[in-house]
Amino acid sequence: MSEARMLPPNQRQIVEIDTVPDKPKRFVFVLLQDFTLLSFSAALDCLRLANRMSNKTLYEWKVIGEGGETVSCSSGLAFQLDDDLVELHRDDVLVVCGGANVQVATTKPLLNWLRREARRGIPVGGLCTAAYVLARAGLLDGKRATIHWENQDSFIEDFDDVSLTKSVFTLDGNRMTTAGGTASIDLFLRLIARDHGDELATSVADQQIYSAIRTDQDTQRLSVPTRIGVRHPKLSQVIQMMEANIEEPISPALLAQEVGMSTRQLERLFRRYLNRSPKRYYMELRLQKARNLLMQTDMSVINVALACGFASPSHFSKCYRSHYETTPYRERGAQSSGRET
Known part of the structure; x- marks a missing residue:
C-alpha cells in the first residue's frame, strides 16, 4: 500500500464505493x-x-x-x-x-x-x-x-x-x-x-494523520541504531549478533573478529558509545530475556538459566541479583502471587 497522501485542511473527501454489501x-x-x-x-x-x-x-x-x-x-x-x-x-x-x-x-x-x-x-x-x-x-x-x-x-x-x-x-x-x-x-x-x-x-x-502505512513486511521494533541512539555500523552489527545468540553467547574475541576489529578496539567502541564493556552489555541482554521468561512463562528457573546462556543456576542467580536486586526465585514468586490476586 502506498504512503497516504495529504488532503487540504478542513476538507472531507467522500469516497464513492461502487459495490456495497447487502449488510455491513x-x-x-x-x-x-x-x-x-x-x-x-x-x-x-x-x-x-x-x-x-x-x-x-x-x-x-x-x-x-x-x-x-x-x-x-x-x-x-x-x-x-x-x-x-x-x-x-x-x-x-x-x-x-x-x-x-x-x-x-x-x-x-x-x-x-x-x-x-x-x-x-x-x-x-x-x-x-x-x-x-x-x-x-x-x-x-x-x-x-x-x-x-x-x-x-x-x-x-x-x-x-x-x-x-x-x-x-x-x-x-x-x-x-x-x-x-x-x-x-x-x-x-x-x-x-x-x-x-x-x-x-x-x-x-x-x-488519522497517519502518513506512513506499514505492511506485514515491516518489523515492529526500531532499528538498533535508533534504539541505542548511535549510528555506527560495526556497533550495530555486533549488537544484532548478541541479540540473535542469547542461549549460546559468542565470546567478545569472536564478535570482534566477525566485524574486522581487535578485541581491544571493540572494548573501546562499547565504552565510548554505551559506557559499558561488550561483556556487560551482553549480560544485560541475557538478563532482560531471563526476566521476560520468568514473568511470562512457567519455565523452571534452571531452564530459564539455560535458555539465557548460564551454565549453572547459582551463577544465574548471582548475576540476576546483582542487576535486579532480587533473586530469580523471588521474582518468580512475586509474579505467581500477582497472578493469584
Whole structure:
C-alpha cells in the first residue's frame, strides 16, 4: 500500500464505493481484562472512519467479554460490555484484544468459546498480546503470527507449532495478529483496502494523520541504531549478533573478529558509545530475556538459566541479583502471587 497522501485542511473527501454489501460486515471485539486501549481504539476508529469517509455503513461492531458486564483496560478505565461470550453470526469477524497479564486473562471458558467459534469457520484475530490466547486455544498451529516484541521470547518457548514473525501484523488465512499499539491501524487499513479498495483506506489514514502505512513486511521494533541512539555500523552489527545468540553467547574475541576489529578496539567502541564493556552489555541482554521468561512463562528457573546462556543456576542467580536486586526465585514468586490476586 502506498504512503497516504495529504488532503487540504478542513476538507472531507467522500469516497464513492461502487459495490456495497447487502449488510455491513460486523467485527466482534472481545476485551480481556487489562487490555491495551490503544490497540482496541485504533482498530475501532478505522472502522468508524471507513463508514464516515464512504458515507455508508460498511462496518458495524460489538464489544463483548467474559461475564458480559464491565472490563478495565491496562490504564484503569472501565468499559461496559455489550454481551457475554455468546454465539456469533457466521459472517462475523472475531477480534480478541489483549494487553497486560494476558496469561491471567486466558481462562478455560474463554479458550473453549474461542475453539467453538473457530470451528464454525469464523475469522479470528488477536491484537497486542492476544496472539498468546489464540495460540493457547490451538488456533495458530501451523500459522504465521506476531506478538509484541516484549512477549516474543516467552511465546517462542511456549508455542513450537506457531511460526512467529517480528512483523507489525500478520495475515495467514483466516487468522490475523498484531504486535500491539498502532499496528492495529496498519492491519485494519489492509482489511478496509481488501474490502473496499485502496482509496478508502488511504482516506481513513489521512483522517488519522497517519502518513506512513506499514505492511506485514515491516518489523515492529526500531532499528538498533535508533534504539541505542548511535549510528555506527560495526556497533550495530555486533549488537544484532548478541541479540540473535542469547542461549549460546559468542565470546567478545569472536564478535570482534566477525566485524574486522581487535578485541581491544571493540572494548573501546562499547565504552565510548554505551559506557559499558561488550561483556556487560551482553549480560544485560541475557538478563532482560531471563526476566521476560520468568514473568511470562512457567519455565523452571534452571531452564530459564539455560535458555539465557548460564551454565549453572547459582551463577544465574548471582548475576540476576546483582542487576535486579532480587533473586530469580523471588521474582518468580512475586509474579505467581500477582497472578493469584
